[in-house]
């Protein structure tokens with residue numbers, strides 16, 4: 001069992017770093033979100049303070065690296081490299097699903113290395129929601145947290161991936177109430193995250209009521225797990241699964257849309273992820289109401305291509321771009337950025353209006369007061 005999980009994880013890394021597994025026809029919706037340029041920013045770019053406090057933790061910038069991996073020796077190196085840079089930059093990081101290490105103790109170090117290399121950074125443990133109806137409970141959750149001395153745990157929802165992969169676990173009945181049980185018993189925050197297909201307002205409302213302390217929308221427009229499974233099926237010459245991966249490649253709620261649906265529905269911190277590829281998109285996410293912006297695939301790619309140096313470069317560019325976008329909108333800190341006017345157009349505005357969400361107040365809100 002643990003070996004199978006390891007092989008699958010190694011496949012995911014190889015495929016996500018080698019092939020184009022990004023959404024093709026679906027986009028994040030951030031292209032429909034526009035800042036109103038401020039010709040008189042009246043602030044000093046060098047004095048912009050990117051720091052923010054979320055989940056009672058101080059981040060030097062509102063940026064995280066999303067859950068990617070663990071469970072293999074290569075994954076150990078990837079986690080170590082990412083953790084080192086995350087610590088250096090004062091950001092946050094999620095490890096990949098810890099199931100492999102819960103099944104085989106020898107694999108714990110492939111996750112624990114993250115805390116070793118990032119003694120003070122915000123670290124998020126990770127388990128699958130569907131595992132909670134397949135025997136996992138508070139004991140396994142506590143073990144996953146202890147393994148990396150985590151600040152929070154992410155319970156991931158991946159029905160799309162489970163539906164298109166051969167070893168898919170598709171009985172999701174009861175996942176919500178199990179999440180509620182965990183959230184009530186645990187003293188650390190439970191964050192529920194998707195894995196690239198987004199979260200709608202209806203689910204966000206139920207998750208908040210269940211006691212969840214944060215939601216990571218992980219919407220569509222970036223890495224597609226259907227695409228990852230397409231390439232796995234192709235390698236195995238499984239035409240049926242390959243077709244499923246292809247047809248569902250672009251399934252999901254675009255990230256910007258999911259983000260607005262969730263922030264207008266709940267009162268807990270929301271993390272934006274899924275296809276965030278530069279600092280302007282991170283800035284748009286914060287302006288729409290996200291507390292943090294997070295990304296996975298570009299950091300994985302950087303790690304494989306150039307290790308620590310390339311991760312540093314990727315994240316420092318992202319932060320510099322974010323700072324620039326803040327300067328050009330006159331936002332001195334992330335709280336101010338959440339108040340600058342943004343205009344939502346196109347499919348994103350249309351969807352949100354049809355679903356009864358408010359897009360106009362974003363455009364009409366007054367810029368940061370000077």
Ligand SMILES: Cc1cc2nc3c(=O)[nH]c(=O)nc-3n(C[C@H](O)[C@H](O)[C@H](O)COP(=O)(O)O)c2cc1C
Pocket residue numbers: 012013016066067068069095096097126154156193194195196218221222223273274275276294295296297298300
């Ligand atoms: C190779 C790979 C492995 C992943 N494994 C996990 C995982 O174990 N647990 C999880 O919650 N998300 C996992 N994800 C999903 C990411 O955390 C993220 O939600 C998704 O990739 C969308 O972000 P992106 O478009 O920036 O890549 C994985 C992503 C990639 C690329």
